[in-house]
Amino acid sequence: xxxxxxxxxxxxxxxxxxxxxxxxxxxxxxxxxxxxxxxxxxxxxxxxxxxxxxxxxxxxxxxxxxxxxxxxxxxxxxxxxxxxxxxxxxxxxxxxxxxxxxxxxxxxxxxxxxxxxxxxxxxxxxxxxxxxxxxxxxxxxxxxxxxxxxxxxxxxxxxxxxxxxxxxxxxxxxxxxxxxxxxxxxxxxxxxxxxxxxxxxxxxxxxxxxxxxxxxxxxxxxxxxxxxxxxxxxxxxxxxxxxxxxxxxxxxxxxxxxxxxxxxxxxxxxxxxxxxxxxxxxxxxxxxxxxxxxxxxxxxxxxxxxxxxxxxxxxxxxxxxxxxxxxxxxx
Numbered sequence: 001x002x003x004x005x006x007x008x009x010x011x012x013x014x015x016x017x018x019x020x021x022x023x024x025x026x027x028x029x030x031x032x033x034x035x036x037x038x039x040x041x042x043x044x045x046x047x048x049x050x051x052x053x054x055x056x057x058x059x060x061x062x063x064x065x066x067x068x069x070x071x072x073x074x075x076x077x078x079x080x081x082x083x084x085x086x087x088x089x090x091x092x093x094x095x096x097x098x099x100x101x102x103x104x105x106x107x108x109x110x111x112x113x114x115x116x117x118x119x120x121x122x123x124x125x126x127x128x129x130x131x132x133x134x135x136x137x138x139x140x141x142x143x144x145x146x147x148x149x150x151x152x153x154x155x156x157x158x159x160x161x162x163x164x165x166x167x168x169x170x171x172x173x174x175x176x177x178x179x180x181x182x183x184x185x186x187x188x189x190x191x192x193x194x195x196x197x198x199x200x201x202x203x204x205x206x207x208x209x210x211x212x213x214x215x216x217x218x219x220x221x222x223x224x225x226x227x228x229x230x231x232x233x234x235x236x237x238x239x240x241x242x243x244x245x246x247x248x249x250x251x252x253x254x255x256x257x258x259x260x261x262x263x264x265x266x267x268x269x270x271x272x273x274x275x276x277x278x279x280x281x282x283x284x285x286x287x288x289x290x291x292x293x294x295x296x297x298x299x300x301x302x303x304x305x306x307x308x309x310x311x312x313x314x315x316x317x318x319x320x321x322x323x324x325x326x327x328x329x330x331x
Contacts, residue, residue, distance in 0.1 A: 043192075086203050089215050090196055092249040092266035093242075096287065099184070100250075103288050105130055111137070115311040122132055128323055133174075134181040165317040187231050198225045198235040210280065212252050214243040219256075234271055237262040252290040254279045258299075274299040284318040291315050 057076060110123040127143035140157050147155065169177070199219040207216055219240045227233040240256030258275040280293040295312040 061076075084296065086201050086217065089203070089244055089249065090201050090216075091253055093244045094192070096194055096250050097250070097288070098189075099287070100281075100289050101189055101192065104290060106320055107284065107290065107318045108321050109290070109315050109319075112141075112314045114312045117308075131163060133178050136162060187229075190229055190232055190237070192226060194232045194235060195219075197233070198222055199240075204241075206246065207243075209283070210241050210252055212243075213246045214252050215246055217242045217244065234258065234262050237271070248283070248287055248289075250287070251279070251281050251282070253281075272299040285320070290318055 022159060070149055103331050108127070108129045110125065111128050112123065114121060114123045114239055121144050123296075124139060126137040127140050128137050130136075134160065138159050140152070146150065166177070167173070198221065201220045202218045204216045204218050204222075207214060219242060221236055225236060225237060237258050237260045238256050240260055242251060242255075244250070245252050245255040256277045260273060264272045274297070276295075276297045278293070278295045279291060280287040282292040284290050291313075293312075293314050295310075297310045299308055
């Protein structure tokens with residue numbers, strides 16, 4: 001029996017017990033248990049939000065029968081969100097993110113990129129496929145318009161030429177291409193792995209986002225954290241909020257901002273406050289979740305020059321490629 005099914009069964013038993021008690025018995029029990037009523041109400045609220053009481057009609061006034069139900073359901077549904085184990089939430093979500101990261105090269109998808117620099121925006125849509133061990137972006141739309149048949153034919157020709165080129169690479173050329181892809185993935189993975197070390201997490205509340213009930217965690221820099229690379233150094237000046245699915249312990253949404261300057265390369269470059277990142281994910285298969293949205297606003301200074309850019313990426317149409325995963329993944 002699943003946890004949800006077990007809770008439903010207990011809820012039905014408790015409800016049946018409450019219905020069989022006389023009004024006097026209910027009032028007597030409720031009076032004795034009144035100090036615990038508010039804590040128990042959290043269990044009833046959770047039951048109502050989850051839809052388990054969809055077929056139960058509550059009276060406009062809270063009668064002793066429903067107070068009793070709330071009190072008895074408290075051990076079933078738990079107390080307020082603060083009782084959850086923050087360390088367990090973070091660790092389980094990171095484990096799932098590692099599994100997502102490992103599975104990602106097995107999927108093709110559609111990606112739309114909107115980039116804004118110097119007040120000018122461009123919009124490109126690609127079909128992204130794994131081609132001989134690393135991604136290939138095949139353009140299918142530009143500035144919100146689908147390519148014409150002739151343009152699509154040109155893109156298909158480029159794709160076939162690249163496929164032929166990759167299949168005829170020397171071992172050195174192939175290794176160089178795959179190394180570049182692996183390094184990009186390692187950088188992303190290092191940031192994800194160091195999050196647990198770099199931040200102190202605090203459970204703020206529970207709320208529903210994108211149709212999923214989530215633990216909402218606040219993250220602030222952990223004193224004494226030592227970055228493991230230049231890429232993870234940016235974590236020392238960031239804070240953020242994480243929404244973790246309460247059922248699958250997956251990241252539904254992550255928001256982060258730079259709130260103090262972070263310097264790189266002997267003060268040559270500096271990431272400035274105002275730099276922000278947002279990631280949203282969705283389930284694509286079983287317990288594998290992959291990005292549906294990523295946006296970043298970068299405020300940086302290189303020597304005496306300021307750099308500002310904004311980028312928004314959306315991802316959809318995930319599907320496993322038909323070719324063997326061993327030929328598609330690069331770890």
